[in-house]
Amino acid sequence: MAGRPFVFLDRDGTLIEDVGYGHRLEDYQPIPGVTEALARLRDAGFGLAIVTNQAGIGRGFFSRADYDRFHGRLLDDLAAAGLHIEATYMCPHAPDEDCTCRKPHPANLLAARDELGADLAASWMIGDHAKDIEFAHNGGCQSVLVLTGHGQEEAPRLGSLRPAAILPDLPAAVAHILASATSVK
Ligand SMILES: [Mg+2]
Ligand SMILES: [Zn+2]
Structure with missing residues (x-):
């Protein structure tokens, strides 16, 4: 079973500005060009999923309900643009x-393989932290570090981590992925 390529x-x-433990709706600020770029991935046949560390919950800085409201705002915005996020691993x-x-x-990449049918070797991770690149490496995906x-x-x-590219922002990362992925669909 080959599975489908995903972009994690x-x-x-990466998708929204990092204000530091963001959870208040007034701090919600999408990074420009994100919805258009994600639509390009969707149209090229990539599944989309979010993988996010929210240690602010475990540290008691905000509640799960705060997270749900804030994250729901992002998912609603993306849905309004016709973008379906198949899973959020938080x-x-x-x-x-x-x-x-x-x-x-x-573990969450292996979960995406099992639950979503992701073909990890054909999938990518986009993130702004070394942790994101290490996550992709540990799960056998390619990756792009963004400078937002x-x-x-x-x-x-x-x-020693080697992302496939280091690029200014998510739209640039998406352009790189689409140029690299010749066999999707
Ligand atoms: Mg980040
Ligand atoms: Zn955890």
């Missing part, structure tokens, strides 16, 4: 809880 998307700093734990759902642990959010600070922290 970090949320904060880790609510603090780093010291040693869970397996926090990036860079690849924390990308500028994170790029020097990649160490």
Whole structure:
């Protein structure tokens, strides 16, 4: 079973501005060009899923209900643009809880393989943290680091991690993926 190619998307700093533990609707700010770029992926046959670490819940900075309201705003905006996010894999734990759902642990990529039928070798992760790139590496996906959010600070922290590209923002990452993926659909 080959499965379908997916693009896995970090949320904060990749789809929306990273205000630091964002959970208030007044802090909700999409990064320009995101909906148009995601539509290009959809039209090329990629499934879309979000993978997000929300340690602010585990640290008690905001509640699950705050998260649901804030994240729902993003999903509503994307749905209004005809974009279906097939799953959101959200880790609510603090780093010291040693869970397996926090990036860079690849458990959620394996879940996407099993639950969504994602072909991980044909799939990509886009994110603004070294953790996102390590997550992709651990799950056998390709990756792009974007320089929105924390990308500028994170790029020097990649160490031996090798994303396929380091690009200014999500629309540029999508253009790279579409140019690289000749066999989709
Ligand atoms: Mg991020
Ligand atoms: Zn977790």
